[in-house]
Amino acid sequence: MRNIFLFIRRYFNLLTFLLLQFVALYFLFNYNRFHRASFLGIANEITGNINSRYDKLDDYFHQGEENRRVHRMNDSLLNLLEQNYLVPDTGMQVRVDTLRGDTIEQYRRYLWREAKVINNAVNRQRNYLQLNRGAKHGIRDNMAVLNSDGSVVGVVVNVSSNFSQVMSLLHVQSKVNASLKKTKEFGSVEWDAVDPRYLLLKGIPKNEEIVKGDTVLTSVYSYNFPPDHIIGTVNSVTIDKATGLYLIKVATNANFYNLQQVFVVENLHRSEQVLLDEETRKKIDEVKPVNR
Amino acid sequence: MSDLLKNIIRFLIFILVQVFVLDNIPPLHQFIVPIIYFLFILWLPFSISRFWLMIIGFLTGLSLDYFTMTPGLHAAACVLIAYARPFVINILTPKDTSEFNYREPSPKSMGWTPYLVYTLILTFLHNIYLVFLEWLQFGSFLDFLIKVIATTGISMMLIILTEILFPRRLRYRTNTPG
Numbered sequence: 001m002r003n004i005f006l007f008i009r010r011y012f013n014l015l016t017f018l019l020l021q022f023v024a025l026y027f028l029f030n031y032n033r034f035h036r037a038s039f040l041g042i043a044n045e046i047t048g049n050i051n052s053r054y055d056k057l058d059d060y061f062h063q064g065e066e067n068r069r070v071h072r073m074n075d076s077l078l079n080l081l082e083q084n085y086l087v088p089d090t091g092m093q094v095r096v097d098t099l100r101g102d103t104i105e106q107y108r109r110y111l112w113r114e115a116k117v118i119n120n121a122v123n124r125q126r127n128y129l130q131l132n133r134g135a136k137h138g139i140r141d142n143m144a145v146l147n148s149d150g151s152v153v154g155v156v157v158n159v160s161s162n163f164s165q166v167m168s169l170l171h172v173q174s175k176v177n178a179s180l181k182k183t184k185e186f187g188s189v190e191w192d193a194v195d196p197r198y199l200l201l202k203g204i205p206k207n208e209e210i211v212k213g214d215t216v217l218t219s220v221y222s223y224n225f226p227p228d229h230i231i232g233t234v235n236s237v238t239i240d241k242a243t244g245l246y247l248i249k250v251a252t253n254a255n256f257y258n259l260q261q262v263f264v265v266e267n268l269h270r271s272e273q274v275l276l277d278e279e280t281r282k283k284i285d286e287v288k289p290v291n292r
Numbered sequence: 293m294s295d296l297l298k299n300i301i302r303f304l305i306f307i308l309v310q311v312f313v314l315d316n317i318p319p320l321h322q323f324i325v326p327i328i329y330f331l332f333i334l335w336l337p338f339s340i341s342r343f344w345l346m347i348i349g350f351l352t353g354l355s356l357d358y359f360t361m362t363p364g365l366h367a368a369a370c371v372l373i374a375y376a377r378p379f380v381i382n383i384l385t386p387k388d389t390s391e392f393n394y395r396e397p398s399p400k401s402m403g404w405t406p407y408l409v410y411t412l413i414l415t416f417l418h419n420i421y422l423v424f425l426e427w428l429q430f431g432s433f434l435d436f437l438i439k440v441i442a443t444t445g446i447s448m449m450l451i452i453l454t455e456i457l458f459p460r461r462l463r464y465r466t467n468t469p470g
Contacts, residue, residue: 020349172430
């Protein structure tokens, strides 16, 4: 017993060092499982508070550009209004179903909420944004985040009561279902941590010609993102020798250097879709041994 | 100003500068990441015991981690340099204590060359561990090597600039407390 105490006393510093290293590495490698722990929630509140103060000041430098972007967005929405269109056939009339108001909730798939980016990074391998909306305002994990002009920014990964953290597209673990506007073929958009202006689109087969400037949209198969929102445009096309598929460099449509106002989009059917998916897998896995 | 108050103010300034200035600089290149917050640990007084040095290092790293959403990453690197700091200081400073009267490491108290060696060793240790932990999860080995060298170079440049721009007025170590 005495020897143990002597040992601890003698190597006290080394033991402290090892203990602290262990704690730090435990935090780091268990982050994904761990991030709902309450003290990270509290830390999120504190950093959120400081970030939102800083952001108030930062706002003044971006207002002009943000106004123009919102104005363009309004312009594109105004152009969609019904009164802009005439019915070519005079014998036909457009009737608006008055019942629509009562039943619309049932069919609603995406719910949009506005939010403000209060902290943003682009110079790491794992970049996160912080938004000034949290669980109190209905934000949950896995909601999509779109820029004020509708282009894709990222996915919510962690929520505290007043703030939320978003995994930006510029994150080496980010993977977004995407499709080409022209050919409708789908692949996934990832980031290789090289340049914050460019993403990689992988998994597109070499069937059709792809040229510079083609639009990359979110896929209709995505659980998180509403379909047909722009991710970026094709910058250059190479062929991945290992797989024989296209490897496409995509210039992001959102300017990640100055994100300001964003939308958080909730897929109201997401939990149902994910549940169905999981149950299908379970069912098939159970059946498998019988077939063998 | 007492050492405690001075160091608390320093701590806040270093963390805020790292989060809101250096992390917001548009990246020149994927390998170049300006990091300077750990200079706070290098500037702590000589008199702090190793145990507290490591605890302070852990807390410093963790506070930065909460801003960057990487719990444990910077904390691990900071604990490492806090642990290594006394070894490096022992090697670089004269054993004769009569020549060694200042409270904390600085170019003035140690001389420019020993001070630069001291910061270089610890900066290198910090960055190599930090980049190593990042690299474990993503990247190629060549990326790792280049990034360690590039970040260490940038950090050293920032440290030298800080020393020239903000020379610290140092008091002699005295027998009277305070």
